[in-house]
Each structure stands twice: as structure tokens, then as C-alpha cells.
Amino acid sequence: MKTIFYPKLTINMNHLKKNISEISNLCAKNNIAITTVIKGFNGITQVDKAFIDNNIKSIGSSRIEQLEKIKELNPSIETLLIRIPSISNLERIIKSADVSLNSEYDVVKKIDTLCKKLNIKHSVILMFDLGDLREGFFNENEFIMAAKNIENNLSNIYLKGIGTNLGCYGSIKPSIKNLTRLSSIAENIETIIGRKLEIISGGASTSLSMLKNNTMPKKINHLRIGEAILINRDLEEYWGYDFSNLYNDIFTLKAEIIEIKNKPSYPVGEIFIDAFGNRPTYTDIGIRKRAILNIGKQDFGDHTKLIPTNKNIKIIGSSSDHLIVDITDCKIDYNLGDIISFNLYYEAMLFLSRSEYVVKELI
């Protein structure tokens, strides 16, 4: 069979390498260890290898399958399961993850029982919810009791530390106030169990903002980083921090033009619903030169998460298998078969990296 060429997701390995080392250095300077998070690109093997080859010692994912692959590539890398374990999958979890984030004592207890049966040890980072309202204990006393019980009662579990997650569901910013609270809870637990915790994990990429403005509480010594290395868009675009020493074009989508025609911008006939049952609104800006590309929602999810590298191209809309762009204002005279490139937001990377209809190419 002949190869399929487009649509294609290219991955710039030199730029990735640079981002890995810049973020590693920024964190090291602040005495912060990192776990790099590979869920955003679905653990594409060659990209995993770039992390391993660039001195990353700890890799995290929400997906067991991706951690299993890391263990196959290099068993000495520490694997961290960053989604709370499901009881039904515990055996695969403890065989592939050295560490897991947890928020239910009963689940940790089940892990301990299974570890005893299989004669292995497992480490946990107990999660506290500082207000973002996704995973984690919300009650401080319950949290401290759980930590104490893990330490004292579960002989095959090592309480490696505590952590929190911010800026996911509840859009809560990491702050001096909430991370200082995590630090003081950590100190409480240390007093109760009579030893230091190895890890106080202060969040994900968004917590890098606190390194940039030197406000990270001293006690926080670990972050779990995906976006800032892979996409590097959120902290600059939404937060206004300068990360211009990092690349934001590691993942690039390239799709092919399959139709070019001048058409009205306003649909002709009675407007009802689109292919997905939605009622979009349309603005009449006259006849426009439009190109259709050979990629669709099935591959990238939401077309507003694509950024044309040619600033004169405007994305008009999409359906499952088609992306429509306005090329009227382009200086380039596009032809059928030409390739249009897009930079990505996180969500588009997430979808595209797992679409079996999109060719992956390392450059």
C-alpha cells in the first residue's frame, strides 16, 4: 500500500529538547524536582524517548498504558500515575506506576493489600484540594489522619509526599496563600509522622508563574509539567509571563487543500443546524475565497484551538472531516494540493497526537 502523506503532525525534536532543558534548569535553580507529563501527546514512543534521553528521571501520565510503555523503554525511569487509581485496574497500576496520586484512603489500603500479595512496594502522593475542586481531600483533618494512617498502618505503601492540583476544573490560580497552606499542612504531617516528606508537589505548568516572580513557598519542591514544555502558550498568552526563551512550535499540523472556490460567506437557504446539531451564527462579509483542507473535528477536536502560521488565513469552520479556511487576504496564491500549517493549543495537540488518521513525523 502507498503511504498516506497528509494530514500530518510534525514534532520538532530540537525544539522539544531545548524546552525540556530550559524548564529543567528553571526548576533546578529553584530547588524544584520535576515529573514531566506525557499525556498531552498520548505518549508517542519517539517523543517519550526524547524525555528519557534528555535526562528526565520521572515521567507522569493519567493513562496506565502510557506508563507501561515508559517502563518498557527504560525501567529505571520513575513513573507517576497522575489520575487517581481506579479500583478495577489496581494490578496494572502498581505494576506500571512506581508512584500514584491518591485521594481515597480506602483505595490506598486496597493497593497495600495487593502489594503484600504481589510482594512489591508502592509510593503515594496524597492530594489535597486547595479550592480547584477536582481531586484531593477537602477536609484538612481527614487529610492529616489519612497521611498518618498510611504511614503507620500500610506496610507496603511509602508515603512519598503530598500534593495539590490547581487551574484545572475550578480555574484557581496558584498563589502564595494556597501554596503556603499546602506547606503548613506538610509541616503538620511531618511533625505527626516524625519524619520529613520527600515531596511537596505544588501543581502543574501554571505553578511555574510563581518561579518567574519568585513567590514560590520554600517548602514546595516538586512540580508536574506538561504544557509549558510541549506547547508553552498558556503562561505567555493568558498569564502574561515571558517564556520567550522557549519554543511554542514543537507540534505543527500540516493539512492539504482539497478544494478552492469563491463562495458567499453567508449560507444560502433556510439555516437550521450544522453537522453536530449546533446552531452557529454566520456573518455576511460577501464573496470570499475559501479552501477546504483534508482534516476535521475527528482529528483536532475544536478548530478554534488551531492557529494558522500564515496570519492572513482565517479559520471559518469545520465538520468531522473538513476544515474550511478563508484565504482571500493571503499574498500567497494557493493551489490544490498545497499544504497549510497550524500551530496548536494543548487541546488540539491532545486530539491530533492520538488520531490514527494523522501521520506523525519527527523533524
Ligand SMILES: *Cc1c(COP(=O)(O)O)cnc(C)c1O
Ligand atoms: C495534566 C496534569 C498535570 C500536568 O499539567 P500541565 O498543565 O500540562 O503542566 C499535572 N498534574 C495533574 C494531576 C494533571 O492531571
